[in-house]
Amino acid sequence: MPYRTVASLAAITLTVTVGACNRQSNEPREAARSGTVQPIDRAAEQQRQHQDEVAGLDRRVADIERKYSEKESKVVTGRRVATGGLQEEVKEDVTNVRTAVNNLKTTTPENWWDRHEQAMMRTVDDIEADVRRLSGKAETARPQATSGTTAEGVSTAPFESRRDRLVADVRARADAMERALDDVKAKGARETEITDTKARVKKLREDADHLASAKADDWWDISKSRVTDYIDRVQASVDRLDDNRK
Numbered sequence: 001m002p003y004r005t006v007a008s009l010a011a012i013t014l015t016v017t018v019g020a021c022n023r024q025s026n027e028p029r030e031a032a033r034s035g036t037v038q039p040i041d042r043a044a045e046q047q048r049q050h051q052d053e054v055a056g057l058d059r060r061v062a063d064i065e066r067k068y069s070e071k072e073s074k075v076v077t078g079r080r081v082a083t084g085g086l087q088e089e090v091k092e093d094v095t096n097v098r099t100a101v102n103n104l105k106t107t108t109p110e111n112w113w114d115r116h117e118q119a120m121m122r123t124v125d126d127i128e129a130d131v132r133r134l135s136g137k138a139e140t141a142r143p144q145a146t147s148g149t150t151a152e153g154v155s156t157a158p159f160e161s162r163r164d165r166l167v168a169d170v171r172a173r174a175d176a177m178e179r180a181l182d183d184v185k186a187k188g189a190r191e192t193e194i195t196d197t198k199a200r201v202k203k204l205r206e207d208a209d210h211l212a213s214a215k216a217d218d219w220w221d222i223s224k225s226r227v228t229d230y231i232d233r234v235q236a237s238v239d240r241l242d243d244n245r246k
Contacts, residue, residue, distance in 0.1 A: 053224060057101050057231060064235050068094050071241045090241055093234045100227045112219040113159065117166055119226060120207070124173055127204060130197050134190075135180040159216045170208040177201045203229070 068090065100119075107115060131137075181198050207226075214222055 054105055060231050061098050061101050068238045074242050090237045097234045100230055104227050107223050109219050112223050127200050131177045131180050135184050137180050167208045167212045174201055174205045
């Protein structure tokens, strides 16, 4: 075969090979532009966003802990006086709010509902205890248990069924607490405490109403919102820890 013919064939082969390589090297970039790798990118971006949001909550809790330490020292030295009954409650909340943020770091689509349900019921029980103390009534409404689960993350009922059952139970107990508080008459510090408790019951009802339309895919927003609301409440309590002058 003539030399020029062989050279021409070789050049054509090289051109085809280089073209194929270029197409292969461009495929990832083209795939990225076309969106075929977006699910992976979205997951990574979502994880980074969650980490950033938790970091922000961590900073808020650190600030609360610092302020609590400063105010507590004023109360201990006698320079200020804590509102009656508030000191022990705030001390417990400052510890619990740190735990809530740490738990949020390990919350996943698989375990979020069990954690949310348990946290919500603890809140209901806590408010209900205050209502019984303020109203002098031994019991308010106690609906049937809402669990519907075995071990954490293992559901024995569809999400919607568990959600609706929890919402119904919380609403029923909120109704009973509101009725109990409506009958309480007080003045001064006790009146302030009753007003605060009524506000907590109202917030509980609002949370139940919001949860009624929630989807399983809303797991992060619901979990983060619950922890953020708790931080807001603890921060407000710390701010007024030493609001009584000696």
